[in-house]
Amino acid sequence: MADRNAANLMGRGESLLFLTDDQLRRGIEAMFFAYRGFTADPDRILQEYGYGRAHHRAIHFINRSPGTTVNNLLSILGVTKQSLNRVLRTLVEDGLVDSRVGTRDKRERHLYLTEKGAGLERALSEAQRNRMRDAFRAAGPEAVAGFRAVLEQMMDPDMKRHYLDGGDSSR
Amino acid sequence: MADRNAANLMGRGESLLFLTDDQLRRGIEAMFFAYRGFTADPDRILQEYGYGRAHHRAIHFINRSPGTTVNNLLSILGVTKQSLNRVLRTLVEDGLVDSRVGTRDKRERHLYLTEKGAGLERALSEAQRNRMRDAFRAAGPEAVAGFRAVLEQMMDPDMKRHYLDGGDSSR
DNA sequence: TTGGAAAGTCAACAAGGCTGACATAAACTG
DNA sequence: CAGTTTATGTCAGCCTTGTTGACTTTCCAA
Known part of the structure; x- marks a missing residue:
């Protein structure tokens, strides 16, 4: 809202921000600090189960896209298949996870959360959502829109696909 | 800006957001995706030097607060002293780093970047700043304010101190 | 039908977290 | 001054999670 001087030379409403x-x-x-807060609550829960963040990530995306393949998960998570x-x-x-051999292509494994897996997922995501909700409420709706806009710009373009995807890029 | 119905029951201008x-x-x-983008460029540079993110974090905060002590760095980074x-x-x-015995308190070590260390720091932070600047410019000034507001709410309260600190919590 | 690509698995290694124990020097306290 | 606390460093060993390389099974296309 401050220095909007040299703005509007760029088509859309982007101002040529002077950023020190x-x-x-x-x-x-x-x-850096926010990401630490963001992961702190799930980390505590995971520790009780002897799991780490890698397990959380896998559980999260299997929950979001039940039946997804290992390969699809790999492209989302950006790690090696061995890892x-x-x-x-x-x-x-x-x-916690059920791995079913594909019917069409028997090389593929389709991944599903079991009841037990879904239970842990709920505990993890509830903790994380609570913090996110509190932050969103304290910051207000316009801040939330800005938060999302900046983060979306910060992603690698290939990843936006996975982000925007409502889910289920499997099958 | 959307559903502001049940708002203003909470003193400040916070709306009681309905968040699904x-x-x-x-x-x-x-x-998750943005943090990956955020670290991607420095990670590539670090790899050439055989360093990891842990080195980046140390270099960053030593650069921000030259002469900081090991103990202070520990409280910022939240890792063990062994690590x-x-x-x-x-x-x-x-x-890359110069460790000088404290003059007032000789138990302390004060940390400084050498010329060489400052060189790597510039390379790393320039890459990271470029991405941050591009994201800020594309999203616009109001989005930037919202981004910061939400992230600040997401931090653990103890960490805000380090974040707000202009630097130099040493000596 | 055969050769290559794709999906997944196994083995081994490295980075960087962690805990615990211990050493040293300096500072502080009664 | 004796004893304790503080700041730092180090060794040993463990765990998670990343890596590469080699290998199997399955599928598909020439």
């Missing part, structure tokens, strides 16, 4: 290195540094540190496989194996062994 | 689980899920995934020490030791050995 210090303002940008604040943004960088905000991301994901280890996490997935423990989740299957512990009875 | 799906809206919150979007926020959660936005954090930080390993990183710090390699940085000192490689001549």
